[in-house]
Amino acid sequence: MTQGCARGFGASTTSLSQVLDSVAIVSDSGQAHxxxxxxxxxxxxxxxxxxxxxxFSEAFVAGLRDEANEALAHFADRLNGNTMFxxxxxxxxxxxxxxxxxxxxxxEWTPARAKGQVSHRxxxxxxxxxxxxxxxxxxxxxxxRLINEERGLGGWLDTLDAADxxxxxxxxxxxVTKFMECFPPLDPRSRPVTESSTQWPVDGLILLRGxxxxxxxxxxxxxxxxxxxxxxxxxxxxRHREDLRFYAVVETxxxxxxxxxxxxxxxxxxxxVTEDVTEGLLRSAxxxxxxxxxxxxxxxxxxxxxxxxxxxxxxxxxxxxxxPEGQIYLHxxxxxxx
Ligand code: SF4
Numbered sequence: 001m002t003q004g005c006a007r008g009f010g011a012s013t014t015s016l017s018q019v020l021d022s023v024a025i026v027s028d029s030g031q032a033h034x035x036x037x038x039x040x041x042x043x044x045x046x047x048x049x050x051x052x053x054x055x056f057s058e059a060f061v062a063g064l065r066d067e068a069n070e071a072l073a074h075f076a077d078r079l080n081g082n083t084m085f086x087x088x089x090x091x092x093x094x095x096x097x098x099x100x101x102x103x104x105x106x107x108e109w110t111p112a113r114a115k116g117q118v119s120h121r122x123x124x125x126x127x128x129x130x131x132x133x134x135x136x137x138x139x140x141x142x143x144x145r146l147i148n149e150e151r152g153l154g155g156w157l158d159t160l161d162a163a164d165x166x167x168x169x170x171x172x173x174x175x176v177t178k179f180m181e182c183f184p185p186l187d188p189r190s191r192p193v194t195e196s197s198t199q200w201p202v203d204g205l206i207l208l209r210g211x212x213x214x215x216x217x218x219x220x221x222x223x224x225x226x227x228x229x230x231x232x233x234x235x236x237x238x239r240h241r242e243d244l245r246f247y248a249v250v251e252t253x254x255x256x257x258x259x260x261x262x263x264x265x266x267x268x269x270x271x272x273v274t275e276d277v278t279e280g281l282l283r284s285a286x287x288x289x290x291x292x293x294x295x296x297x298x299x300x301x302x303x304x305x306x307x308x309x310x311x312x313x314x315x316x317x318x319x320x321x322x323x324p325e326g327q328i329y330l331h332x333x334x335x336x337x338x
Contacts, residue, residue, distance in 0.1 A: 014275050039182040039270040046272045047184075047216070047263060048225055049145045054224045056258050060279055064286060068253055069201075071290045076205045076295050084206045088243040093293040096313045097238075098299055098306035111158040111168040117153055118142050118168060119175035120213055120231065122333045124194035126176065127186055128215075135176040139169055175233060175267050182270040200253040206293060210250040219257035224252070224277065226259040236273060240264045245285035248277050259283060 037042065093101045123141035126133050145167070146154045160168065186192040198210040214229040227245050230242055244262035252258040263274045275281070298304040310329035320326040 017193060024064055036184065037181060041182045043182065043265070043270075044184045045052070046274050047261065049225070050259065052281065054260050054277075055222050056224060056252075056279065058222065060239045060254060061256050061258070064249075065256070066254055068286060068290070071293075072201070072204065072206050074294050075297060077288075079205050079301065082205070082301065084293065086208045086289065086293060086296075088210065088246045091246060091289060092239045092243060092294070093296060094292050095242075095288075095314060097309040097317070098295065099118075099319065099323065100306045100313050100317045102306050103317065104298060106318045109153060111164055111171055113171075114153060114157070114168055114169040115175060116233070118146065119179075120195065122172060123144060123231070124175045125215075126248045127192050127194055133180075136169065136174045138176055139172045142172070143169070148271065169318065175231075178249040178267040178270065179231065183265060183269065186216065188215050190241065193217050198247070198250045198254050200250050207287065208246075210247040212247050215259075217260070219255065222257055224258050224260040226257075227261045227263060227271075228259045229265055232264050233268055234266075235269075236264065236266060240271075242285075244275065245264045245281055246289060249274060249285045249289060251284055252282055302338070 044069055048246075072246035118139060122135070125138050125141055129138070133233050143157055147158045148154065157168075193215045195211055195215060196215050198212075212228045213231045216227045216229065217225040219225055227249065228244060230240060230244055230247075241262075241264065244257040244264065248259050248262055260277060262277060263272045263303050265272045299306045308323060308325045310325045314320050314323070314329050315333075317323065317326060320330065
């Protein structure tokens with residue numbers, strides 16, 4: 001039993017595992033779905049609910065919200081009217097290296113950087129597609145829709161020459177194809193939602209915002225049934241886990257029912273890495289969030305010098321040439337490579 005959570009809430013309702021079972025084998029047209037691949041089977045096994053229903057106590061959730069409300073009120077007094085949007089990127093970048101976080105943002109789109117957003121948009125279409133979906137069609141449709149939005153990525157996509165478009169299409173098709181091969185097919189009855197935004201509180205100087213790649217399921221009363229999934233290319237890093245824990249906190253503060261399970265799905269490795277949501281996880285994720293907001297106020301508004309923390313982010317840090325700590329780290333990395 002998860003610490004502090006009640007399991008054993010009436011057994012008569014349809015469990016998410018039952019839903020996921022049906023998801024896997026029935027298409028929306030009612031036709032039998034092709035047999036699952038081994039990686040789809042193993043992913044389904046990891047995401048499937050087992051044991052008794054999970055219900056967090058009302059007092060625990062209320063206590064978490066009270067703690068967050070109290071802390072945000074305290075932080076707001078130190079902001080002198082400034083506002084803050086706190087996302088997983090804010091916290092991840094800040095904890096990687098405060099000096100890098102404050103450095104001018106020299107971000108530029110490239111096909112390799114854009115493939116994540118394009119493929120996520122294509123997967124969003126896939127999940128709501130009727131009939132057989134072909135990865136390249138989904139990707140082309142996603143690119144067209146992003147261009148029509150004429151902001152951010154869309155503006156850049158509209159300027160691409162034929163070769164860069166082909167490059168982006170190839171990289172995005174690779175991710176979409178992997179998702180189709182490795183992730184269990186999703187039935188609308190399991191309430192799959194892509195790019196779902198969550199925010200807490202509704203208004204104020206400090207807002208916490210999450211946007212998860214995929215959620216599956218929904219709470220039933222106070223019973224936690226929702227899965228939050230982030231799709232990842234590349235290798236597993238601790239920050240992915242922290243990102244999901246942040247989503248879980250924002251979900252709990254706003255919806256008042258914690259999610260059941262967090263999963264990073266690694267498309268290259270065709271593997272899900274999951275973590276159960278517990279009271280301890282939510283408490284420590286809220287603590288990390290509040291520590292991050294405190295650090296942000298200190299370095300942005302209260303004059304504390306930003307700490308320099310050498311690490312992987314030195315490789316793409318715009319101020320690395322003038323950072324002695326970063327140079328030592330990068331030279332050590334080069335020595336290792338040689
Ligand atoms: S080079 Fe490394 S240590 Fe220096 S500011 Fe950049 S990320 Fe931080």
